[in-house]
Amino acid sequence: MGKIIITAPGAPLRRSIDHILDSLCPQPAGKKIWVKPNMLGPFEPAQGVTTSPKVLEAVVDALLNRQASVVVGDNPGVPGNQEGIAAITGILDASKGCWRNIGVNTSAVRLTGRWSDITINISSIWLQADLIINLPCLKTHALTLMTGAVKNMFGGVPGRTKSYLHTLAPSANSFAELLVEIYSIRPPEIVIMDALKVMEGNGPSGGKLRPLGVIIGGDNSVSVDAAGSMIMGRRPERIPLLREAYRRELGEIDLSKLAVEGEVPVLPHFKMPSNIIASIANRFNSLAAIYAVVPQIIKDKCIRCGLCARTCRSQAIIEKEPLYYIDYNRCISCYCCAEVCPRQAVRLPHIREELLQRIFHLFRKRSHGES
Numbered sequence: 001m002g003k004i005i006i007t008a009p010g011a012p013l014r015r016s017i018d019h020i021l022d023s024l025c026p027q028p029a030g031k032k033i034w035v036k037p038n039m040l041g042p043f044e045p046a047q048g049v050t051t052s053p054k055v056l057e058a059v060v061d062a063l064l065n066r067q068a069s070v071v072v073g074d075n076p077g078v079p080g081n082q083e084g085i086a087a088i089t090g091i092l093d094a095s096k097g098c099w100r101n102i103g104v105n106t107s108a109v110r111l112t113g114r115w116s117d118i119t120i121n122i123s124s125i126w127l128q129a130d131l132i133i134n135l136p137c138l139k140t141h142a143l144t145l146m147t148g149a150v151k152n153m154f155g156g157v158p159g160r161t162k163s164y165l166h167t168l169a170p171s172a173n174s175f176a177e178l179l180v181e182i183y184s185i186r187p188p189e190i191v192i193m194d195a196l197k198v199m200e201g202n203g204p205s206g207g208k209l210r211p212l213g214v215i216i217g218g219d220n221s222v223s224v225d226a227a228g229s230m231i232m233g234r235r236p237e238r239i240p241l242l243r244e245a246y247r248r249e250l251g252e253i254d255l256s257k258l259a260v261e262g263e264v265p266v267l268p269h270f271k272m273p274s275n276i277i278a279s280i281a282n283r284f285n286s287l288a289a290i291y292a293v294v295p296q297i298i299k300d301k302c303i304r305c306g307l308c309a310r311t312c313r314s315q316a317i318i319e320k321e322p323l324y325y326i327d328y329n330r331c332i333s334c335y336c337c338a339e340v341c342p343r344q345a346v347r348l349p350h351i352r353e354e355l356l357q358r359i360f361h362l363f364r365k366r367s368h369g370e371s
């Protein structure tokens, strides 16, 4: 039976980490352990987009005390200087000398099933480590509704391959299938989820933080995510990613079938992303495009760093002085631009606003005699 440990809100962090490691990782001495935080991009710790340096530091310190050989690393979603991003996020300092640029050494892996004609490069540490400790943070995600432990393993894929994979699987359902396929390359043995603050709204970088003060440990990423989705007030089977992982027998999502220590602290009135209707409609593929919201760039917030344009594999973001613009004929609503924008300048409108805008543009076209 799988095991989940949900610490009490506000419990002392180091004691919680020691308890989770003693329960789930009894003999780490001498093992090469890859600690995999969420290091999405150049976000400061207070923004709550990346794994809290406090959580990472407690885990690394506890493992070093237990004589483990630790490697901390992640491949950010944006191109650029990995070490610089690690410094901004606080991950470099929190790693206590164990941080490595894991994007340098890669191994080719052939995917399976409907993706069997695709070979991708992943960080070699993913295959070489004796143990993997997955260290996600709990957030909403505009495309996949939530991001936690399963999606965190997408960070094992370096460089621009991630945005290339988005173009192969633009809908929420197909992307969920692809993420689960990538996760299945080698599921991590242990998960320690940072739910000190939980992001609601348009995550994974543009939402708002809700304080919770909880850490969730577990021996299966799918089950830990199932607990995470319940904190958000959503049943796990309503999250495409978890539905797919369960279908592939990669983990239990019914908490009553797991050994759960602690209570699930449900956050009241939790806000899901603007794109939620499209994510649900994705089950009926023909409806997905109708309900998908398209991003907008807020000119007052944009600092013209160009990260969104460099990340967009559909080349839908065009630099036109004085700003960047989105070509909606090219946009596939993957929301990578919103994910990487360091200033929350890429906005996802609410579905009601999106539909009203479309009706407005339709009438405008008709009154101008356009077809």
Ligand code: SF4
Pocket: 297, 301, 302, 303, 304, 305, 306, 307, 308, 309, 324, 340, 341, 342, 343, 344, 345, 346
């Ligand atoms: S929208 Fe964001 S990522 Fe894009 S150029 Fe502006 S600030 Fe940079």
Ligand code: SF4
Pocket: 295, 311, 312, 313, 314, 315, 316, 317, 326, 330, 331, 332, 333, 334, 335, 336, 337, 338
């Ligand atoms: S503009 Fe943004 S949402 Fe549209 S395809 Fe590019 S990265 Fe994806």
